[in-house]
Amino acid sequence: MIFKLEGFKTTLWSALCSSLAFFLAFYSFNYWQNKVYLIEQVLLGLFLVSVVFSAQFSRSRFSLLTILWLIYYLVESQWLPGKAYFESENEWVYLSGIFSLTLLVFIKDRGLLSLHGLLRVFSLVVVILVAKAWLFISVWLFAYLQPLTLPYLDILLIKIEVPLYILGIAILYKSLSTPNLLVSSILTSFVVWSLLYKQQIELPLSVTMTLLLLQYILVVVIDSYYLAYRDELTGLASRRSLNQLALSLSRKYTVAMLDIDHFKKFNDTYGHDIGDQVLKLVAAKLAQVKNGGRVFRYGGEEFTVVFPRKESADTLGELERLRQAIADYKITIRHPVRKTKKERDSKQSTTYKTVSVTISIGVATRQAKESFEQTLKRADQALYRAKKAGRNKVSE
Template sequence: MAVISRSFYYLFIPALMTIVFIVASQYFIDIWRDWMPVVRKLPFYLLPISAILALQFNCSRLSFLATLLLVYIVYEQGLILEHLQPRDLAEPIFLSGTLLITFLAISKDRALLSVHTAKTLASIILCFIIGFTWTMLITKASLLTDNQQLASISLLTPIYVPVGIASAVTCIYAIWRASGIDSTIAVTLFIWLFNYYQPGELPLALLISMLAVTYLFAILTQSYHLAYRDDLTGLSSRRALNTMALSLNSHYSVAMVDIDHFKKFNDTYGHDVGDQVLRLVAGKLSLVKGGGKVYRYGGEEFTIVFPNKDAESILPLLENLRSEVSHYNIVLRHEQRKTSSKSNRKDSAANKSKTVNVTISIGVAEHHGESTFDQTIKLADKALYIAKKNGRNRVHA
């Protein structure tokens, strides 16, 4: 369910917003037509800005897309290759662009100054070679057909096959990865197909300007996650906690959560298992009810803020969390499991698997009008210390 919800948020919502934009653009056609001189210039400002910002936040795929779209709109407006009409190379450019977008969809973001950039550039050239070669071959095949209708079918059908496969692959990767960057690449393919199969419905400059705005939004979202999200657990970070504290009113409660004996557990079972425990506890804490917002405070400590709640009302909720974590069995796999066959795993799974449990201690403090957020955090931390001193695996207010 988590993957489905993430896919819906990152893919279907941006796709829906794109469709709404297209419909709205057709509905308000009289308004943006008056602004066409400005709209035609927008891509030349928005795309370079998108490409530069994308590199700053390690979104190299969006940087490549923005740069290539800039080259494409320059070509479409006749600013390069003036002796050719834009439709002269429509089919090979369309197919090459489709393959290129799919290649970037299945790739990963890499640093610009690395060997991966050379590989990406070589792959981009290969996409163009394949696109132009494919269309050249099917064009020659169509010329050998005497019947004009059959020639038209033979020309179009082979293009549909790679385009269909490329579209399916792009959508699969966007759903599988469920990230803002991948959904933006999928939206790029949608706009690319729309512009080719529905020519003249909307100006190319308007569509590309919309894509550039989408890129900027995706980059800003990526930068927000880098600044305010914890990579390991997926929870909001301490910086996000401090920012959120500025918006709290005078009535709230804070819970400080700490994993008991985590350092000893980490030393015994290794950092990989320790990271799994952190993700497990984070996942359990994120299910807290009562409007609690969970943050990773640092190390094995977490903070839960309950706006408009007093300490007494949240104690049963925190007690449920403590109980769920303590009763959750963590299965430790034997190191040889990765290299053993399935039959050997079945025979020796019972002997080589070990189940362990972790517990958490929780300290709770209620904010009073005369105290600050930092002071409330310190009070919750003192309550946490008392919970640990009294035997751990308990909630203290």
């Protein structure tokens, strides 16, 4: 399987924004150093907001993570007893952190106040115990390896560095391979936690916590926005976004409705999963629209392109180009035709096949006193005419 860097951009953005936040906090120290008391008060509220807000928006992993940070913060700042114990067991505390963060990356978000939530809390307790067990095992492993007198071998390497690098790489892999802001934020938390352990963050703990919690809250807001305004399958703006745009359009605009031809037949021939793949690829082509067009997934195999401040005559060339680009697009798919036993054994027959689809387009320019819905309806009627005229056409 080829490693896809689909989460590269998300990881990079998350790392850049977090670094910038820490950098600014550090260099504006003079400004806020006498306000630390106020920050500590606000922070307690932020903990509550982060737990409740994340749970409310089905990001329970952030809720759990916030609760873990809260326990750590309360003990470290002596609101709760146990600071001396934390210090004497600092390796266990650190390992518990990195084990818990790894667990949170690989589990799914489920309701906090449910059986699933309880199971997640239980899993966290288990990984914390596993961290303790690792400390015992590592001592035994070190004693076993010591006679080999390997260079660089020391007890800390086995105890701390080995799990740190293995789990760090696992989290980095997950973050780079899935475009998920929540996972990227956990990666940031992993780095912050490691820097805290090595005492390399020269900011008060309350400020570090504030920055992390603000990041979690912001990520929940951004994620929820994307969920509401982006289509999950194609990544295009959703119909809700289209309705939003409709409110801000000026008096002059052109709307195009686009529909994949005979898509039902395509689905029936190749299956729904391949239909989904083709929808994604067509959407990616449409997203390259020029001339100021904005693309939306209207629903199913229908798309809408809105050209603000344009007459239809200004858009026909671009729409024709899109239609042609899709008609010429040779899409390679894995053909799921069942093979005979002989074919399977011979391994000669290829499972790949090239297919193509066409789209029909209907265009309408807003007329005086017309609402957006009315223009859209006329574009839909034009689309119907394009279908009637034999498909793979642009019609006004």
